[in-house]
Amino acid sequence: MTEMVNEQTERERHIRAYGAMILSRTLDRKIITAQRQGRVGFYTPSMGQEAGQIGLSMALDKDDLLFQYYRDVALMIHRGVPIETLINQVMGNKEDLAKGRQMPSHFLAEEQNFMSVQSPVATNLPLAVGAAYAVKYRKEDRIVVASFGEGSSSTPDFHAALNMAAVWNLPIIFFCENNGWAISLPVEKQTKVDIWKKAEAYGIKGLHADGNSIDDSYRVAKEAVEHVRSGKGPVLMEVRFFRMGPHSTSDDPTKYQTDIVKEGDERDPVVINERLFKEKGYLTDEVIERIKAESIRIVNEKFDACEKIEAPAPETMFQDVYEKMPWNISEEMEEIL
Amino acid sequence: MTTMNMVQAINHTLDMKMSADDSVVLLGEDIGVDGGVFRVTEGLQKKYGQERVMDTPLVELGIVGAAIGMAINGLRPVPEIQFQDFIYTAFDQIINQMAKMRYRTAGRLPLPLVLRTPYGGGVRGGIYHSQSGESYFVHTAGLTVVTPSNPYDAKGLLSSSMDMNDPVIFMEPKRLYRAAKAEVPEEDYREEIGKAKLVHEGDKMTIITYGSMVPTVLSTVQKNNLDADVLDLRTLLPIDVDSIEASVKKTGRVMIVHEAPRTLGMGAEISALISERMIEYLYAPIIRVTGPDTPIPYRLEEYYLPNEKRIAEAAEKILNFR
Structure with a gap:
């Protein structure tokens, strides 16, 4: 009986994981197409990184706090961020949680404990360390995750954050999403060492997973989460996968990349996990078809609806610089509007 | 107390x-x-x-x-x-x-x-x-x-x-x-952010300063009997333009004193604010007494920092401008 229940939950968990992957991929495709049609200004696709992100998400609790970066759409979707939140951000319309102030891909979803995305890479890492300090100080029952690409491992912020988190023995996972490329720079020109191995130099635990496998990423993320939750200190976890899209819609990877993983390729995580989940009996062709069709329908419907929402009112430009608007900004507002 | x-x-x-x-x-x-x-x-x-x-x-x-x-x-x-x-x-x-x-x-x-x-x-x-x-x-x-x-x-x-x-x-x-x-005072009190303080009152000129330069400006004013308003900004952003305006409209002469280098220092912003809002009240050009546009040297520090002599000379200059 217990076994049957477990089997049932396992299946449901995997279907949900697969669903998030397909929804994320469908949203990526839609936004890229819309960008080419001139309906969206810019975008950094998460394509190729879905499985690793979802594996991490499966290991986390609702209350855990995330300082994510600009390529975490699958992670956000799996943790329950409504796709309207993401599309409104990309459109920069008046329903966007940040009032259209950031360029696309710089998401915020405070309700699902996602903090705000920044452009300067790795600057979220010291923030996550501070938040983890507060978790420990206030004896909160949660952990903190900071995600970033492998290019971030070269920055002073990466070093500062890992070192401080280690010294203070904080409940934090540094989640490195190694897609092999920092815009045009391949990982072998970024660093001489496997990123997860750098953990040793800081005296913390280093782990790595096959980021193309939801199950493997989940297995390792679970180990990381257990380590951190039990008070044993930070973990640096690296997942490896392929950046299937460009760095951003403003970039042409054919200029520097000869081997680009295309959708449907043997290295595409959708292909890999779909096959595996079918073999394990979690998915059937029928369920796959239904999930794919449903994702397209939802994405089209939500996108069309969000696209119709107007821009934020001009006066919002002058708000939220401070709690109270100072005289100089009031004057500038009057002058410009 | x-x-x-x-x-x-x-x-x-x-x-x-x-x-x-x-x-x-x-x-x-x-x-x-x-x-x-x-x-x-x-x-x-x-x-x-x-x-x-x-x-x-x-x-x-x-x-x-x-x-x-x-x-x-x-x-x-x-x-x-x-x-x-x-x-x-x-x-x-x-x-x-x-x-x-x-x-x-x-x-x-x-x-x-x-x-x-x-x-x-x-x-x-x-x-x-x-x-x-x-x-x-x-x-x-x-x-x-x-x-x-x-x-x-x-x-x-x-x-x-x-x-x-x-x-x-x-x-x-x-x-x-x-x-x-x-x-x-041992008890709790507040000084308002964004508000300058008039630390000396006079009618002939306004000296706008803050932080480390305030005591130097005050001692200069006292030693030379300068008939000057001295405004301690206290908050540099947002700047207290109302206090500046009230004093400058009264005196018509302005000196700005700070330790930071002159180019694009606070003096530049204050001068621009005064020019935009009340240039017709001025009897003399605004004068800045500041650190020079050099790094601040170890042995020659006293030449770098604005001092009583430089402030008094600047006061003389704007008072006698015609």
Whole structure:
């Protein structure tokens, strides 16, 4: 009986994981197409990184706090961020949680404990360390995750954050999403060492997973989460996968990349996990078809609806610089509007 | 009433705030066991423990970045940067994270955070322990920049800064840390952020200054019997344009005194504000007495810092302009 229940939950968990992957991929495709049609200004696709992100998400609790970066759409979707939140951000319309102030891909979803995305890479890492300090100080029952690409491992912020988190023995996972490329720079020109191995130099635990496998990423993320939750200190976890899209819609990877993983390729995580989940009996062709069709329908419907929402009112430009608007900004507002 | 110097007034204020609110934490280099290189945090770790007064690793961007994360997750951190000269590795964190967090989250993640840092010359610190970098911060939307010139204001302004739900750069003029004692009430009081203080009254000219230069300006005014309004700005962003306007319209002559280099210093902004709003009230060109556009040297520091002689000569010049 217990076994049957477990089997049932396992299946449901995997279907949900697969669903998030397909929804994320469908949203990526839609936004890229819309960008080419001139309906969206810019975008950094998460394509190729879905499985690793979802594996991490499966290991986390609702209350855990995330300082994510600009390529975490699958992670956000799996943790329950409504796709309207993401599309409104990309459109920069008046329903966007940040009032259209950031360029696309710089998401915020405070309700699902996602903090705000920044452009300067790795600057979220010291923030996550501070938040983890507060978790420990206030004896909160949660952990903190900071995600970033492998290019971030070269920055002073990466070093500062890992070192401080280690010294203070904080409940934090540094989640490195190694897609092999920092815009045009391949990982072998970024660093001489496997990123997860750098953990040793800081005296913390280093782990790595096959980021193309939801199950493997989940297995390792679970180990990381257990380590951190039990008070044993930070973990640096690296997942490896392929950046299937460009760095951003403003970039042409054919200029520097000869081997680009295309959708449907043997290295595409959708292909890999779909096959595996079918073999394990979690998915059937029928369920796959239904999930794919449903994702397209939802994405089209939500996108069309969000696209119709107007821009934020001009006066919002002058708000939220401070709690109270100072005289100089009031004057500038009057002058410009 | 107790008499305190500025170090004692700041220490006393931090102590008061920490005892009233568990979410107030201090972090910085050597601020705990050692009490800070200027002893501003002396005794606080002993009283409140290592969890609340943290000796951090030697990394300014980490101190500032961690403070931002603490503020996001419910604390009211007061990070210290040991010398303002060392703040630049944290510049990215200050400009791109700290100053913009409220804006880019539409008010969802405000940052109640006061970054304290000693600044300025007068202690023979040479080029890396003497800088006055206020303009870098005043140029950044989202920051509030405050600098006291005496122990009484230090307490009142720091208390107000720590009440705010926005990040404040609190610049402490290190040459005044122990320069003078003043009456500082033990009880709680506030000095308003964004309000200048008229510290000397006169009719013939307005001298606008702040922080480390205030005592020098006042002694010059007294020794030379200058009939001058002296305005201590106290807050550099937002600047108190109303107080400037009231005084300048009365006197028609303006001198601006600061230690920071002249080009794009506070004097430039103040001159522009006066030109835009009240140029028809002026009898003489605005004059700036400032540090030169050079680094601040070790042996020749006294030539760098504006002094009584330069201020008196400038006063003469604008008074006699025709």
